[in-house]
Amino acid sequence: MNGTLSSQAADATPTLEREFDLIVIGAGSGGVRCARIAASLGARVAIVERAHWGGTCVNLGCVPKKLMFYGVQVGKAIADGPAYGWDVTLPQHSWPDFKRSKDRVIERLDGIYVRLLENAGVALFRGDAALAGPRAGGGWRVEVGPSPLAPERPVTVIGAARVVVATGSSPTRLAIPGADLALTSDQVFTMDDCPASMLVLGAGYIGVEFSGVFAGFGVKTSLAFRRDHVLRGFDSQMVGRLEELMAQAGVTLYPGLEPVRIERASSGAGLVTHFANGTELEAGGVLMATGRHPAVAGLNLESAGVALERGRIVTNARFETSVPGIYAIGDVTNHINLTPVAVAEGQMLAETLYGPGPRDQRDFKAVPKAVFFQEPLSTVGISEDEALADGGNYAIFTSSFTPLSQSVPQRPGQALMKLIVKAGRSPDGALAGSGAIVGVHMVGEDSPDIIQVMAMAVVNQMTKAQLDRVLALHPTMAEEFVTMRAPQRFISAGKVVAD
Ligand SMILES: Cc1cc2nc3c(=O)[nH]c(=O)nc-3n(C[C@H](O)[C@H](O)[C@H](O)COP(=O)(O)OP(=O)(O)OC[C@H]3O[C@@H](n4cnc5c(N)ncnc54)[C@H](O)[C@@H]3O)c2cc1C
Numbered sequence: 001m002n003g004t005l006s007s008q009a010a011d012a013t014p015t016l017e018r019e020f021d022l023i024v025i026g027a028g029s030g031g032v033r034c035a036r037i038a039a040s041l042g043a044r045v046a047i048v049e050r051a052h053w054g055g056t057c058v059n060l061g062c063v064p065k066k067l068m069f070y071g072v073q074v075g076k077a078i079a080d081g082p083a084y085g086w087d088v089t090l091p092q093h094s095w096p097d098f099k100r101s102k103d104r105v106i107e108r109l110d111g112i113y114v115r116l117l118e119n120a121g122v123a124l125f126r127g128d129a130a131l132a133g134p135r136a137g138g139g140w141r142v143e144v145g146p147s148p149l150a151p152e153r154p155v156t157v158i159g160a161a162r163v164v165v166a167t168g169s170s171p172t173r174l175a176i177p178g179a180d181l182a183l184t185s186d187q188v189f190t191m192d193d194c195p196a197s198m199l200v201l202g203a204g205y206i207g208v209e210f211s212g213v214f215a216g217f218g219v220k221t222s223l224a225f226r227r228d229h230v231l232r233g234f235d236s237q238m239v240g241r242l243e244e245l246m247a248q249a250g251v252t253l254y255p256g257l258e259p260v261r262i263e264r265a266s267s268g269a270g271l272v273t274h275f276a277n278g279t280e281l282e283a284g285g286v287l288m289a290t291g292r293h294p295a296v297a298g299l300n301l302e303s304a305g306v307a308l309e310r311g312r313i314v315t316n317a318r319f320e321t322s323v324p325g326i327y328a329i330g331d332v333t334n335h336i337n338l339t340p341v342a343v344a345e346g347q348m349l350a351e352t353l354y355g356p357g358p359r360d361q362r363d364f365k366a367v368p369k370a371v372f373f374q375e376p377l378s379t380v381g382i383s384e385d386e387a388l389a390d391g392g393n394y395a396i397f398t399s400s401f402t403p404l405s406q407s408v409p410q411r412p413g414q415a416l417m418k419l420i421v422k423a424g425r426s427p428d429g430a431l432a433g434s435g436a437i438v439g440v441h442m443v444g445e446d447s448p449d450i451i452q453v454m455a456m457a458v459v460n461q462m463t464k465a466q467l468d469r470v471l472a473l474h475p476t477m478a479e480e481f482v483t484m485r486a487p488q489r490f491i492s493a494g495k496v497v498a499d
């Protein structure tokens with residue numbers, strides 16, 4: 001994969017071997033985009049990757065997770081088959097078979113990333129990168145050493161006027177005894193088989209998504225979390241609906257539990273997790289989904305003077321760190337840890353450094369998000385909780401219904417959709433909800449695709465009155481968003497004023 005390095009001498013002496021205009025550390029979502037665009041704008045670019053081309057999203061994140069999500073949907077479709085007249089027997093899911101298929105797709109994608117970079121003229125270096133001090137005449141030296149996937153590589157030093165740190169983030173393990181017995185999401189993607197039961201710790205994105213995957217693949221699944229509800233920062237009514245769907249999907253929810261210790265079960269091959277209130281839960285495996293931390297270890301950032309704050313690299317709006325010539329993008333800045341954000345940052349930085357400036361100004365305030373549970377929760381803009389907290393006037397439109405697709409197999413579970421609209425007062429003082437659409441939320445099938453489109457309305461400040469001009473496309477789930485007529489309630493000065 002790494003033609004650039006194959007011709008290097010096996011001499012371990014770190015001499016300045018090649019010079020570039022830009023060195024990008026980390027070939028993930030942000031780094032690859034930044035390197036490709038900078039090279040296309042005429043810069044001489046090197047990219048260093050210690051593990052997988054394409055980074056977390058392609059190898060240990062969004063893509064394999066979405067393949068698992070699809071795998072679960074296939075199982076549901078097979079289960080619905082008899083009700084629709086198909087003669088099917090529900091087979092057992094085979095994790096090893098699925099893993100082989102998934103790995104083939106990821107391997108192909110890794111190859112595509114290498115070709116994209118090479119075709120753009122970027123020099124690829126496989127190894128562990130660290131800042132190695134200033135370069136004579138300005139800029140920085142970067143040392144590329146052995147890494148777990150390139151253990152034999154000699155140390156190379158390359159130099160450039162500018163360095164972009166795009167090293168992403170890594171899973172965090174809680175500092176509790178036995179934490180090493182638990183898996184992280186990285187290991188779930190690479191494990192050869194899945195235990196018959198799984199306990200997931202932590203109910204953020206990864207905890208909720210993997211609970212849906214395990215339960216959907218027939219694994220007995222429990223989810224234990226510290227707070228009263230899953231997913232912090234989302235609209236609480238939507239979270240409530242998601243929790244109903246999680247329970248219907250067979251995920252046992254254990255709120256209010258703080259893990260304190262994990263140990264091997266005395267009987268069998270399972271693990272017992274102990275919680276602060278004395279509760280003990282046993283399962284074949286434990287997934288620790290308790291957050292991620294910026295990947296800054298070993299980069300020598302402190303000795304270069306790069307300012308960190310709670311482990312993340314501090315940058316300004318131009319992605320500049322505290323040290324001239326060193327920039328940072330993506331998860332390592334812990335800004336908004338999503339692939340499209342890292343990609344947009346990489347593109348904007350390359351266009352700023354080697355072009356006339358960013359071609360487009362992205363809106364980082366209304367970022368569409370989806371949590372890919374079996375019925376995903378998707379959202380853009382403000383939640384009803386935020387509308388209540390900000391003291392303004394809002395109209396809340398909702399629609400709750402059983403999707404048509406579920407009627408034949410009589411599968412339980414209701415979709416929920418919500419529009420949050422700025423409200424004004426008519427001359428008689430009554431609230432009227434026809435202003436800007438500031439929040440759109442949905443729990444249900446296809447919600448990520450529907451919310452992606454509705455994000456256009458929020459980002460471009462479309463009004464509810466404009467949305468009302470759109471005819472429905474029938475029969476679809478999405479049509480509910482253009483057929484909501486009367487608000488369920490208004491919010492004014494932090495209070496619900498009509499229901
Ligand atoms: C399980 C999971 C599911 C996710 N699902 C989604 C989703 O559905 N949608 C979404 O938008 N986001 C999702 N994310 C988040 C998304 O993957 C990240 O926000 C995104 O990958 C960040 O891109 P990045 O370029 O900042 O870093 P990364 O993609 O993490 O890339 C950083 C790269 O730097 C390399 N690196 C680190 N240190 C060094 C070093 N010293 N030398 C050389 N190389 C180094 C790493 O090996 C890695 O390849 C998910 C994340 C996880 C973990």
Ligand SMILES: NC(=O)c1ccc[n+]([C@@H]2O[C@H](COP(=O)([O-])OP(=O)(O)OC[C@H]3O[C@@H](n4cnc5c(N)ncnc54)[C@H](O)[C@@H]3O)[C@@H](O)[C@H]2O)c1
Nearest residue numbers: 202203204205206207226289290291292337338370371372
């Ligand atoms: N669909 C997506 O877009 C997607 C999917 C996965 C991950 N991501 C990105 O990756 C990031 C990381 O995901 P994540 O799920 O690892 O993190 P998260 O921050 O979303 O959730 C972490 C969970 O761990 C819990 N936790 C933290 N410390 C704990 C402790 N000491 N004891 C018990 N529980 C504790 C938190 O309360 C929370 O429930 C996300 O914030 C998101 O930006 C996005």
